Structures are given as structure tokens and as C-alpha cells.
Amino acid sequence: MGEHCARVRKKTKPRIAQLRKMTGRSWGLREPQLRVVANGYIRGALEYAAAAWLPAASESYVELLEMEMRAAARVITGCPVSTPRDPLLAEAGLVPVRARRNLLAARLSCLAASQRSGDPLRAVAEATAPRRLRTTTGWRDTGARALVSAGVRDVPVEERLHVTIPPWIDDTRVQFRLDIGNHISRTAPPDVRQERAEEHLATLPDDAVWVWSDGSAEGGVSAGGIGALITLPSGEEHELRAPAGRICSSTRAELVAIRGALEMLLRLEGGLAESPVIVCADSQAALATLASGAGSQATALGAAVWRLLLALTDGGRRVFMQWIPAHCGIPGNERADVLAKEASSLSQDAVPTDVRSMVKAVGRSATKAWRRSWPDSFFKTIMGDRMPMPVLLESRDEAVNVHQLRAGHWSRSQSYLHRIGRRPERDCPQCSDLACPAARCLVCREGPDTPEHVLLRCPCLAGARLRLLGNIRPDPTQLRDGGAVAALSRGYLSHQQPLGYGRP
Structure with missing residues (x-):
């Protein structure tokens, strides 16, 4: 294990060096781009096949990998080496390797559970192997503990897609319409959106079977429910309500709702072979996933929906997949929404969930546990247990100031420079005592x-705090606004310049 970790570090270090060449203290890429490079180029190399070996690594080896991630975080944020690890990683938008270890093990466990019976990976996951060392655990034990911590250990996993739909299948009888003609802003009044939608729906065939589907998920992540209303050309109506899974995203709930509505439609009798079908859904994400084509579906759910669509069009019937704006008073959509919310309270125990939703649930749990473990500090006073948002400033120098100030180690403060020996005084060349006169604020001299x-607290910025934050003694949580922190740091540095203290 030690040799492998050494090889991983050897592969990662040149990539961190390349990241350093992309930015500096006052120039370089913006933070979102730096985060993308760090997560893809650096973390990708560090976590290659890590689900198999990282859970068995000892804490000392994991710490070696954490050092590389902290090095990448310092490049992203511009923070000095002395910055505490948790604020440093949080400001960079990175998660510790220890938290990722649980996520990777849980993902491999879920992938194994999604395989067919008899698959080698599933057989390994279900086997019980004796431990060689008490302190060493493999991905099976680590993944099981992560699933238990996330509260999803007993959630059934949906079988993955093993056979895709051939790309040469003719799917042209299914038409997707992801708009309602004229562009309408989401902020438009509901009556305007309803009027435009009804005008567009009036252009569709009159003698059609109308299907209104909707999905619901609490917080967009759990307690999924689906609802559907089918109106036949004769005026006969059929309703559907069913659970979508204890762990379920909003988009998945919408796709499950479409699948349930199409299954119900195929079961109906009454000579509907000639009637076109119009499926109305208010999720552009779900419809866009299906609009990529039958052969492009990478999930079992998407492929199942397309197989139902192909079955409907087998006799030459046309199917229109129409997007409609949500919550604007369209009767069919409102009824489907009510059915979906009612269904979310039904029993979810037997409803399977896809691997992606399970992994996201474990990731949220692991990240939340890490955030709650942050030690008391100025950073935690500001953020609580929230991750900072990226600092989207044009000036790289100001973005670095924001990160350093919130993390608690500002490389332009006198106390920090004196502590590292960059501001020696005659009586005290270097010390870490905040009560030392050399650490006092150069502007107000009231404290370090x-x-x-x-x-x-600095009196020189009282007016700026009043203008920016509405109070000369604002709540620390208001410093989550990176723009306000940048303005305060800019004002403080401008007060130092007349005193002869420019940039160090």
C-alpha cells in the first residue's frame, strides 16, 4: 500500500505544478476554472481505481494523499501553508480524501448491487471474507458503513442497464417539443405563462390522448412521488399515483412519472391505436434526457421509457412529448401535481433507486459529517456548517484576500507577517503573541x-461596514458575501498606504 500511495503522489505532484502555472497572487484563471482543473485533473489521478484500495489504506497513507489535496487547495485559494486544513479545503470547494473514501466505497457497493445475479462483482460484494488485520477494512465494510450512515442501507438498488436500445431503431414518430413557441421568462406572471401555454397546446391534434404527468421529491432528493392524469378522446379520465423511491431526485421522479403514465396507457383498452398521444410534463431536464434518442439512453429508466414510447408508435401512432410551464394554472398539470404530492406519502420500501441517487445521498451525508466536525474558528463563525460559494471576482488579488481573510490567515496583516518573520521589530524580531506591539493594527492601534x-471591529472601516452590511458591528455570517469581504479588504489596504505600508 505504501508503494502504491507513493506512485499516486508521484503522479499527482506534476499535475499540481501545472495548476500552479495557471494562476498566481494577482493573475491567472478564475476560481471556477481552477476548481474544475483540480477536481478533474488532480483528483482524477489521485482517485483512479481508489474504491478498490483506498478503504484499506491506513490513516498515515491517507494523510499523505490529503497533503496533495491541500496543496491543490492552496493553489486555488492562494492561502498560505499555515492555513488550517478544514477552512482551506472548504474555501477551495474540495472535500477531504477521508470523506471521499466512504463515497467511493459506497459507489462500488451500489454498482455491485445493481449487477445481475451471478455477476463476478456482485458475487465478491456478497461474499464474506475474513479480515487479515483488525484495523484494516475493505471496500465492502467501508461501503456498508457509509450506506448505514446515510440511512440508505436497506434501499433496494435498481438493476443497471445491460442492453441498450440499438441506435438504428426508428424513433422519428416521437416528437419532442421543449418550448411553447415564444420565449417566456420564468419570472413572467402565471397568467401570462398559462395563456401562452394554452395557445400552444391548442395547435396540437384535437382527437389525441392527453397524458399529464408530474413528479415530486422532497427537497429534490427524497420521498419521491408520481402522479398522472390520462384523458381519452371520449372524455374518460384515469388517474395514477405511486411512490418513486425514498431516495429520488426531481428529474428521476419526472421520468418515473412518464414511465408510469405510459405503462398505464398501454394497459388501457378501447381502440386507441389510431389516436395520437400528447404527453405533457413540466421538467425540461427529463424531456431533454429522453430527446437525445432511444439509442443514447444510458440508464435503465430512460431506456424503459423509450421502449414504452416505441411500443406506442409501433402501429404508426404519433407521440408528442411536450414541455409546459409549471405552477401557472394549467388544469391537467395542476391535477398531476396534486396526485404526485399525495403519492410521496405512500410506502417507499419496495421502490428501487438508481446507483447515482444512492451515491449522491452518501456524498451528502459524508460531506455533512465533515462540515459538522469543523473545529471552532473564525471561519466556522462565518460559515457555520455551510460550504463557501466560489468567489467570482474579476481581480484575482481580491479573490485571494477574501479566501485568506475568511480562513483566518491573511498574508497582508501585520500580525501574520510578524509571526513568520517578515515584519521584524527592534525589540521583537519574530513571535506569535497577538499581544505583541508589532502585531497591532497600523491604522487604529487598538489591537492585533x-x-x-x-x-x-476596526474603526477605520465602520463606515464601510455600515454601507455594505447595514451595521458597524455586523453579524459574522454576513461575511459569506465575498464581494463585501473584498470591499472591506480593499478599504483597509487603502488606509494603510498613506502610512507608508503598501503591499508587502
């Missing part, structure tokens, strides 16, 4: 110029 003093 720590980030907390600069942002919350």
Missing part, C-alpha cells in the same frame, strides 16, 4: 490586525 479585527 487579525482577520476578525479587520472585518468586524
Whole structure:
């Protein structure tokens, strides 16, 4: 294991060096681009096949990998080496390797559970192997613990897609319409959106079978429910309500609703072979997933929906998949929405969930546990247990100031520079005592110029805090706004310049 970790670090270090060439203290790529490079180029190399070996790595080896991630985080944020690890990673938008270890093990466990019976990976996952060492656990035990911590251990996993639909299948009888003609803003009044939608729906065939489907998920992640209303040309109506899974995204709930409605439609009798079908859904994401084509579906759910669509069009029938705006008073959509919300309270125990939803649930649980473990600090006073948003400033220098100030180690404060020996005094060349006169704020001389003093207490910025935050003694949580922190740091540095203290 030690040799493998050494090889991983050897592969990762040149990539971190390349990341350093993309940015500096006052120039370089913006933070979103740096985060993409770090997560894809650096973390991708570090976590290659890590689900198989990382759960068995000892804490000392995991710490070696954590060092590489912290090095990447320092490049993204511009924070100094002395920055505490948790604020550093959080400001960079990165998750510790320890939290990722649980996620990777859980993903491999879910992938194994999604295989067919008799698959080698599933057989390995279901086997019980004796431990060689008490302190060493493999991906099976680590994944099981992660699933238990996330509360999804007993959720059945949906079988993955093994056979895709051939790309040469003719799917042209299914038409997708992801708009209602004229562009309408989401902020438009409901009556305007309803009027435009009804005008567009009036252009569709009159003698059609109308299918209104909708999905519901609590918080967009759990307690899924589906509802559907089918109106036949004769005026006969059929309703459907069913659970969509204890762990379920909003898009998945919408796809499950479409699948359930199509299954119900195929079961109906009454000579509907000649009537076109119009399926109305208010999720552009779900319809866009299906619009990529029958042969492009990569999930079992998407392929199942397309097989139902192909069965409907087998006799030459046309099917229109129409997007409609949500919550604007369209009767069919409103009824489907009510049915979906009612269905979310039904029993979810027997409803399977896809691997992606399971992995996301474990990821949320692992990240939440890490955030709750943050030690008390100025950073935690600001953020609580929330991850900071990317600092989207044009000036790289100001973005670095924001990260350093919130993380608690500002490389332009006198207290920090004196502590590392960059601001020696005759009586005290270097010390870490905040009560030392050399650590005092150069502007007000009332205390050490720590980030907390600069942002919350320094009298020279009282007016700026009042204008930006509405109070000369604002709540620390208001410093989550990167623009406000940048403005305060800019004002503080401007006060230092007349005193002869420019950039160090």
C-alpha cells in the first residue's frame, strides 16, 4: 500500500505544478476554472481505481494523499501553508480524501448491487471474507458503513442497464417539443405563462390522448412521488399515483412519472391505436434526457421509457412529448401535481433507486459529517456548517484576500507577517503573541490586525461596514458575501498606504 500511495503522489505532484502555472497572487484563471482543473485533473489521478484500495489504506497513507489535496487547495485559494486544513479545503470547494473514501466505497457497493445475479462483482460484494488485520477494512465494510450512515442501507438498488436500445431503431414518430413557441421568462406572471401555454397546446391534434404527468421529491432528493392524469378522446379520465423511491431526485421522479403514465396507457383498452398521444410534463431536464434518442439512453429508466414510447408508435401512432410551464394554472398539470404530492406519502420500501441517487445521498451525508466536525474558528463563525460559494471576482488579488481573510490567515496583516518573520521589530524580531506591539493594527492601534479585527471591529472601516452590511458591528455570517469581504479588504489596504505600508 505504501508503494502504491507513493506512485499516486508521484503522479499527482506534476499535475499540481501545472495548476500552479495557471494562476498566481494577482493573475491567472478564475476560481471556477481552477476548481474544475483540480477536481478533474488532480483528483482524477489521485482517485483512479481508489474504491478498490483506498478503504484499506491506513490513516498515515491517507494523510499523505490529503497533503496533495491541500496543496491543490492552496493553489486555488492562494492561502498560505499555515492555513488550517478544514477552512482551506472548504474555501477551495474540495472535500477531504477521508470523506471521499466512504463515497467511493459506497459507489462500488451500489454498482455491485445493481449487477445481475451471478455477476463476478456482485458475487465478491456478497461474499464474506475474513479480515487479515483488525484495523484494516475493505471496500465492502467501508461501503456498508457509509450506506448505514446515510440511512440508505436497506434501499433496494435498481438493476443497471445491460442492453441498450440499438441506435438504428426508428424513433422519428416521437416528437419532442421543449418550448411553447415564444420565449417566456420564468419570472413572467402565471397568467401570462398559462395563456401562452394554452395557445400552444391548442395547435396540437384535437382527437389525441392527453397524458399529464408530474413528479415530486422532497427537497429534490427524497420521498419521491408520481402522479398522472390520462384523458381519452371520449372524455374518460384515469388517474395514477405511486411512490418513486425514498431516495429520488426531481428529474428521476419526472421520468418515473412518464414511465408510469405510459405503462398505464398501454394497459388501457378501447381502440386507441389510431389516436395520437400528447404527453405533457413540466421538467425540461427529463424531456431533454429522453430527446437525445432511444439509442443514447444510458440508464435503465430512460431506456424503459423509450421502449414504452416505441411500443406506442409501433402501429404508426404519433407521440408528442411536450414541455409546459409549471405552477401557472394549467388544469391537467395542476391535477398531476396534486396526485404526485399525495403519492410521496405512500410506502417507499419496495421502490428501487438508481446507483447515482444512492451515491449522491452518501456524498451528502459524508460531506455533512465533515462540515459538522469543523473545529471552532473564525471561519466556522462565518460559515457555520455551510460550504463557501466560489468567489467570482474579476481581480484575482481580491479573490485571494477574501479566501485568506475568511480562513483566518491573511498574508497582508501585520500580525501574520510578524509571526513568520517578515515584519521584524527592534525589540521583537519574530513571535506569535497577538499581544505583541508589532502585531497591532497600523491604522487604529487598538489591537492585533487579525482577520476578525479587520472585518468586524476596526474603526477605520465602520463606515464601510455600515454601507455594505447595514451595521458597524455586523453579524459574522454576513461575511459569506465575498464581494463585501473584498470591499472591506480593499478599504483597509487603502488606509494603510498613506502610512507608508503598501503591499508587502
